[in-house]
Amino acid sequence: MEKKINDFSFRVATVNGTGSQSANNILFKSLFRMGVGVCGKNLFPSNIQGLPTWFQIRVSEKGYQCLREHDDIAVLMNPETAKDDVAWMQPGKSLFYNSNLITIAPDQLKPGQNIYGIPIEELSKTINPELRHLLKNLFYVAALSHLYGIDKDVIGSVIADTFKSKQKAIDANLVAFNIGLDYAKANFEKKDGFMVEKREGANKGKIVIEGNSAAALGSIYGGCTFLAWYPITPSSSLAESVDSFAGKLRADGTGKSKFASIQAEDELSSIGMVIGASWAGARAMTSTSGPGISLMGEFIGLAYYAEVPAVIWDVQRVGPSTGLPTRTQQCDIQKAALASHGDTKHVLLFPSSPKECFEMAGTAFDLAERLQTPVFVMTDLDLGMNIWMDDEFQHQDKPFDRGKVLSAENLTRIEAFGRYQDVDNDGICYRTLPGTDSPKGSFFTRGSGHDEFARYTESPVVYTKNVDRLLRKWHTAKKYVPAPIITGDPKAKVGIIACGTSNPAVTETMDRMNNKGVKYLRLRAYPFTKEVEEFIGSCDQVFIVEQNRDGQLQQLLEIDIRGCQPKLKGVRYYGGFPLSADFIEREINEKAGK
Amino acid sequence: MDAAKNRAGLTKNDYMGKPSTLCKGCGHDSITAAIIESYFQMGVKPHMVAKVSGIGCSSKTPTYFIDKGHGFNSVHGRMPAVATGAKIANHDLIMLGVSGDGDTASIGMGQFCHVMRRNVDMTYIIENNGTYGLTKGQFSATADQGAKAKKGTDNPYPVIDTCAMAIELGATFVGRSFSGDRKQVISLLKAALSHKGMALLDIISPCVTFNNHEGSTKSYTYCKTHDMPLHELGYVPAFDPIEVEIKEGEIRDIALHDGSHLTLKKLGSDYDPTNKMKAIMNLHEARQSKTLATGLLYFEKDQKDLAGILNVCDTPLSKLQQRDLVPSRETLAKVMAGYK
Incomplete structure (x- = not known):
């Protein structure tokens, strides 16, 4: 029996709305507190109650954060999917199941598989009937704890923290856990080699958090004062977290708030409010997903052309149309980059971890105000809603960049104020805020043709000059956006380019290739900076790893970096589950050198 | 002779804009003139005015x-969002939405x-002519059922009464007027400035170009002959109070948020603009009798305005600096501890 310490994964197959989430979180956090690397992926339906859902908890010594295609241990709680769940498991793996509701016939099993039936319904008979349906999930937590060495005292501490001061809930959970534990001790014998070992202190300085919470926290520490949003999966929890953090962290001391949030009537309105608030001088943001971006199109063009800052978080899900609302993709890259009619181009940021969500939240405001334009932060459901292990966030001391804003006092020192005059020759003009007490400070913001003094015009010469200046600003943006991060073998002629949540899978793939003969550029922003062109220039072949069908990132590279096309090869996964290293490795092996 | 100055020390000239490019005789130009006059008379600080459309x-x-x-000329139908965002970001702004x-x-x-x-604490003006002027004369949704287009077709659809809707939806100051009644428009505009909350006019x-013909219910002639003011409005500013002699039953007094008053002098039947049900009933009756009921409808x-509902701090959000906004290092450490 081969031993596998801290390097395997659990999968819990269950029905949504049955309390399994709480049990899975207890399991997850207990592993984390044991000092083990963990990552959690929730594969859930667009539904509140009654449909199948799967939760993967991966433990890995190296802290890998991407999905594993197959699991080593399965917990089957859902009779409806049980047959498929059994079939999905590979030889040599272990299966736990609710033996009161599910039967596994001998011919369903593959060689070396171990099965453990837990009579969940029977065991739950002694539990308080009101809580029974929730607490019975603790039985499988207990069984796993017993057979895989998950410290029951740590589990106890997590239960206590989860339910805080609700002693009754804590006691009820512990009672259920112990019933499960007693049953497992009396009936289950360890037959596989998977085991968790405590790593004292290994997770010091680490946290476990969803990207949406990280983004929200970063927005509050990054100076956001205004949020307008419309509920849409998978971005709703981002907006709700901003609200929640603002409630705790933005009280003004007199009972009022240094923050305002409006749940708008639709996405057209939420982006309109953000643009209005930014125009008036607030750090304003919205969060949405693909369908919301489509609806915001017209307003985004106005903000681009009238040069009003706006921060838009796009937590991408599977599209087109309604698509798969609870599954993940990177399918809005082009939509966001070119959102709205006419000649438009937008700055995009690609965070790849909760920590980067936290940091880029502030960066997005700095960029939007510096460049006076919409800035998109492109995250996705995998990053936004799954639980990631990451380094603790650091308090940022860097001063905010509020951009070129003229005060009434500044205006006294200039002869005339032209809102769209390129005084510094970098394409970025000076703006004033409404309410600036100066006869020189006013101007008319409009989405129609305008001259340097913001006056209406239809002159072809003035129009052309203005949009050419916007292009100059676009090039200036390259100086401000976060540079890519390059790792791997510097001399390699084979490269990988990826962004966002493709990163953990690519990083793991690089490890599997021992970082030899391959290098990796992780994009963090659009427009592409010179490093990207140089990286492609130094390679014979570059794999563009991304999570959409059409190679949206690859196409942007092909448009923006002249002549790179023959070198680029797409590695694309777009089924809706988080990307795995297994997939990338297979694809690269198949396509390398071809 | 020096031009007259208001309490801000400004002349009417300080409230002027660019020359209008609308058709000669357009009702909108009269409203523009009324805005200039009322904001001048009120001594509004021009730099504090946000004009959103x-x-x-x-x-x-x-x-x-x-x-x-x-000014902010936004996108079609979306003035309210921009005005809402800007007003909440800086509640010191005097928000005037024109639609x-x-x-x-x-x-x-x-x-x-x-x-x-x-x-939202703002004035929202609908310059209502029942037609799409810029695209050359299509019916709008405020055209009355049966009204005739310039091309001769009848409007088959029922009218959308924005005032009835506004009252129903929670607007706290709702008025209807006719651009030809300069005095009434000015009184309503001034009172709207004194109101803290949504003032819909x-x-x-x-x-004059697409909807001023025989058969139109939004023409000058039609409005002049069908306008039935509910009362005669008088505005008494808080900064310049004058004694108004109130005879029992003749004048209703509306005390506004900033201490100003709107006086409603009875014309015909007594109209109580604080009665929501009657206000809506009155609008239905006016529609049935094909009259244009004008004045302060509701x-x-x-009611709290949006900034009050959102509990926004006294300093405008747009004026908060980094030191006001970034929670301390200790708070972050505490938040982080919750994720361990």
């Missing part, structure tokens, strides 16, 4: 008044409804 002839007008204010009947009652219907129920404003004083 959507798209259409009406939405062009913010260019024609208060050049020293800040039209197409901009409000068709493409902007959703935003109109929600800005009413949020009770639906001002019938004839389109008023409600005790």
Whole structure:
């Protein structure tokens, strides 16, 4: 029996709305507190109650954060999917199941598989009937704890923290856990080699958090004062977290708030409010997903052309149309980059971890105000809603960049104020805020043709000059956006380019290739900076790893970096589950050198 | 002779804008003139005025008044969102939204409804001519059923009454007027400035080019002959109070948030603008009798405006600096501890 310490994964197959989430979180956090690397992926339906859902908890010594295609241990709680769940498991793996509701016939099993039936319904008979349906999930937590060495005292501490001061809930959970534990001790014998070992202190300085919470926290520490949003999966929890953090962290001391949030009537309105608030001088943001971006199109063009800052978080899900609302993709890259009619181009940021969500939240405001334009932060459901292990966030001391804003006092020192005059020759003009007490400070913001003094015009010469200046600003943006991060073998002629949540899978793939003969550029922003062109220039072949069908990132590279096309090869996964290293490795092996 | 100065020490010239590019005789120009006059008389600081509009002839007008204010010509039907965001970001701004009947009652219907129920502290003017002027004379949703288009077709659809909707949805100051009644428009505009909350003014404003013909119910002639003011309005500013002799039963007094008063002198039957049910009933009756009921249709004083509902701090959000906004290092450490 081969031993596998801290390097395997659990999968819990269950029905949504049955309390399994709480049990899975207890399991997850207990592993984390044991000092083990963990990552959690929730594969859930667009539904509140009654449909199948799967939760993967991966433990890995190296802290890998991407999905594993197959699991080593399965917990089957859902009779409806049980047959498929059994079939999905590979030889040599272990299966736990609710033996009161599910039967596994001998011919369903593959060689070396171990099965453990837990009579969940029977065991739950002694539990308080009101809580029974929730607490019975603790039985499988207990069984796993017993057979895989998950410290029951740590589990106890997590239960206590989860339910805080609700002693009754804590006691009820512990009672259920112990019933499960007693049953497992009396009936289950360890037959596989998977085991968790405590790593004292290994997770010091680490946290476990969803990207949406990280983004929200970063927005509050990054100076956001205004949020307008419309509920849409998978971005709703981002907006709700901003609200929640603002409630705790933005009280003004007199009972009022240094923050305002409006749940708008639709996405057209939420982006309109953000643009209005930014125009008036607030750090304003919205969060949405693909369908919301489509609806915001017209307003985004106005903000681009009238040069009003706006921060838009796009937590991408599977599209087109309604698509798969609870599954993940990177399918809005082009939509966001070119959102709205006419000649438009937008700055995009690609965070790849909760920590980067936290940091880029502030960066997005700095960029939007510096460049006076919409800035998109492109995250996705995998990053936004799954639980990631990451380094603790650091308090940022860097001063905010509020951009070129003229005060009434500044205006006294200039002869005339032209809102769209390129005084510094970098394409970025000076703006004033409404309410600036100066006869020189006013101007008319409009989405129609305008001259340097913001006056209406239809002159072809003035129009052309203005949009050419916007292009100059676009090039200036390259100086401000976060540079890519390059790792791997510097001399390699084979490269990988990826962004966002493709990163953990690519990083793991690089490890599997021992970082030899391959290098990796992780994009963090659009427009592409010179490093990207140089990286492609130094390679014979570059794999563009991304999570959409059409190679949206690859196409942007092909448009923006002249002549790179023959070198680029797409590695694309777009089924809706988080990307795995297994997939990338297979694809690269198949396509390398071809 | 020196031009007269207001309490801000400014002349009317300080409230002017660019020359209008609308058709000669357009009702919108009269509203523009009334805005200039009322904001001048009120001594509003021009740089504090935010003039926000959507798209259409009406939405062009913010260019024609208060050049020293800040204008924002946004996208079609979306003035309310921009105005809401800007007002919450800086509640010191005097928010004036200008829209039209197409901009409000068709493409902007959703935003109109929600800005009413949020009770945003602003003046929202609908320059209502029942037609799409810029696209040359299509019916808008505020055209009366049976009204004739210039091309001769009858409007088969029922009218959308924005005032009835606004009252129903929670607007706290709702008025209807006719651009030809300068005195009434000015009184309503001034009172709207004194009101803390949503002040909706639906001002019938004839389109001389596409909707001023026989058979139109938004023409000058029709409005003049069908206008039935509910009362004669008088505005008494808090900064310049004058004694008004009130005879029992003759004048209703509306005390506004800033200490100013609107006096409603009875004309015919007594109209109580604080009675929501009757206000809505009155609008239905006016429609049935084919009259244009103008004046202060509805008023409600005790509702919080949006900034109040959101509990926004006294310093405008837009004026908060990094030191006001970034929670301490210790708070972050505490938040981090919750994720361990």
